[in-house]
Amino acid sequence: MFGRRFEPPASKSFSKTSKVNKSSSSFSKSSGVSKSRHEPRQHRRPATSSSSNVPNQTALSPTGTLTPSIVTLVIGKDQRIFAAHEDVLCASPWFQQALSDQYMDPQNSKRIHLPDEEPEIFSSVLEYLYKGDYYPRLVHNKRRNSWEIEQIEEEGRSSNESTVYHHAIDGDILKDTVIYCTAEKYGLEELKRVALRKQGLQSGIQCSTILTSARYAYANTPDTDSKLRAHYLALIIRSRSTFKRSGTMQLEMFNGGTQLFFDLFVALCNHVDDISSAQNTPRSNRHFF
Secondary structure, three states, X not given: XXXXXXXXXXXXXXXXXXXXXXXXXXXXXXOOOOOOOOOOOOOOOOOXXXXXXXXXXXXXXXXXXXXXXXEEEEEOOOOEEEEEEHHHHOOOHHHHHHOOOOOEEOOEEEEEEEOOOOHHHHHHHHHHHHHOOOOOOEEEEOOOOEEEEOOOOOOOOOOEOOEEEEOOOOEEEEHHHHHHHHHHHHOOHHHHHHHHHHHHOOXXXXXXXXXXXXXXXXXXXXXXXXXXXXXXXXXXXXXXXXHOOOHHHHHHHHHOOOOHHHHHHHHHHHHHHHHHHHHHOOOOOOOOO
């Protein structure tokens, strides 16, 4: 599935995932993500990774068994080659349509070109379609009765990376945000929920990365989106003491060009109104004698 490369373009890999703690309002430089934008990275996910709570590879097949029909997917500017079963891809309404219309290569009925996708992201989408999750997986902590992201320490892997370089913005962006937006495009609602939950577990991210990711989220989700956009608004309000001192925040607001900051203003107003209302509401449930 996570296949061979198309020659002659040079191979290109992207970032690894992060070690995750509970949400934090701190976005200090020391705890944030920092790496060279154009430096090649090692592909970090073994195809054989599995756990007992991951569905088997036929879980999303309409019939429960996979047909031998294989689709070749040419991904990104470097034309990375991926291969997947048609049954698996057809879990996405977008691919159902793409397999029968103008997205197909006229010389090969089983080849789809997606030059604007990032290979790192598309690899995660395929992993989800086959396994029901993507690396690093969500695991349930029974002792704490909470969800966490699995911790895997392997040679050559960093434990604190949660971003991916995206050529469209020429910079780093939160990987789970890109996966959410990609799931929106392909009509994969459950993948959106998984990506949103994982993003909610991230901490220690730089202000600049959060603002860049929020801009990307607004540019790649519909106005009706009530999940990812709201996540960023709540995150900024919760960490307002950090953002109000951020030069990046000041520059982003000055540049504008996005619905983000008006929505943030409305959310802040609502937040203040809620606090005022709570302070002024008489405690009628108390009885004095």
